Amino acid sequence: MRQLKCLLSVAFILIMTLNTRGVTTGFSTEIKPYNSRYDSIKHYVGELFGGGVVFSVDEFKQHGLICSMSDIRDPVSSQLDLKQDPIPIKSQPDTKALLSKNYAVNSRDRAVDLCNSYSNSNYGTGVFSNWQLPTIDELKTLYNVKNEINKALEKFGNSATDPLIKVYWSSSKMHSEIMDSYYQFNFDDGAIIISPNLKGKTYVRAVRTF
Numbered sequence: 001m002r003q004l005k006c007l008l009s010v011a012f013i014l015i016m017t018l019n020t021r022g023v024t025t026g027f028s029t030e031i032k033p034y035n036s037r038y039d040s041i042k043h044y045v046g047e048l049f050g051g052g053v054v055f056s057v058d059e060f061k062q063h064g065l066i067c068s069m070s071d072i073r074d075p076v077s078s079q080l081d082l083k084q085d086p087i088p089i090k091s092q093p094d095t096k097a098l099l100s101k102n103y104a105v106n107s108r109d110r111a112v113d114l115c116n117s118y119s120n121s122n123y124g125t126g127v128f129s130n131w132q133l134p135t136i137d138e139l140k141t142l143y144n145v146k147n148e149i150n151k152a153l154e155k156f157g158n159s160a161t162d163p164l165i166k167v168y169w170s171s172s173k174m175h176s177e178i179m180d181s182y183y184q185f186n187f188d189d190g191a192i193i194i195s196p197n198l199k200g201k202t203y204v205r206a207v208r209t210f
Helices: 002-025 093-102 108-116 136-144 146-156
Strands: 052-057 064-068 167-174 181-186 192-195 207-209
Touching (some): 064 136
Antiparallel strands (some): 064 207, 181 192
């Protein structure tokens, strides 16, 4: 009886040892969760990527912000372009100025709707629909690198792109006791504009994160 108990004890110890080894060796200690810093793809300002142009990247150059290749047209207000991307303009300068005026968006809320419903044309870097109206800080960042962005757009050489040269709506709101106004940003001189109404003079540029 004593020998049988000894044999059973030894068998139990062996089984427990094998099970423990199976648990310990079943998972590699070298496996690490995905971390973007280990990704080899590096992005840069001025890169044509993600349906637009990269204008800001994080410290690892993995993620950042993209602006649309063109101003976002309002087909309801202009009734000249049924597509959201602009049509080539090959007429006289005065006609071009008239078309540009008609493309202005007179309401910040309308600007938000246009960006939320915008899908970029396929420029060879994919089609995306997660665009939004930029904040005033995002417009400041975009303005600081506007030369690089405009060079990239010019190099692309497509008539469906627009340089950053206008006054653009931001999604940022200024609260006051008198009225609520929205910040706009002038890409000609870098001025921040606080005005409840710049009818016919404010345009829309969409941004997205990646």
